[in-house]
Amino acid sequence: MSELRPCPGCETPSATKLDPYSRDEWHVATCDTCTLTYLRNPVAYEALEEDFAWEKTYVEKKKTGGSTGLSPAIRKLRQQFGLTHKGKHAKMGAWFNNGKVLDIGCGSHQNIPEPMIPYGIELSRALHAEADAHMRARGGYCVHGAGAEAVWDFEAEMFDGVLMHSYLEHEIDLMGILKGVFRALKPGGAVYVRVPNFGSINRHVIGPKWCGFRYPDHVTYFTYATLRDTVRRAGFTTHLVNRIGLPVDDNIKVLLRKPQMAA
């Protein structure tokens, strides 16, 4: 039996177990101090890389249907507040000053459009090799490793932007990655974060079958309030991107900013 870790956000040792969400040996609990919900017994990076590599569980999830449980009406409502691909790219360019952008947990894909220069961090060996080839062809590169460690390999104040798309909920060293990203970012730089929305109506209605639960890959379950509080501890300000649709959205989309003058 592995030890139960303290809160990854505020270090409080005590937390209240959420029985309906603690499947098999996995212990999901809410911090007694800051109310962050997290997996108390995550597995080590090495095991994640080989046994629980997220691309494998993602494929399994897809095979089993992975239904979001959203009604067509809610789906339509969500699409109204979404952006087209082109619009998204233009927005990203504006957020990131069309400069150097680090994609953490980048997978094999090219998420950073021209003219931005793409950099990445990827834990899976196979995906890293593919991403690195893409990124080098465009003036950047990809580091193989765990995000919270690899982020310190980059120069301080190197990036205009950082992308954490479906990444932060996987990271065991939560404050480590946030502090590392803060350091790697230029003053005034931005971070786009997308994580499952533990505060969504869907999670409340569907309960344990909600699409945001993934054992043991997801190690933190954020609401907007707990996400905002956690990133503030690393020095960031926040701006909620999907403000209007948030309650019916299974994801939280937030833009973090490093203040121009670091405190």
Ligand SMILES: [Zn+2]
């Ligand atoms: Zn806490």
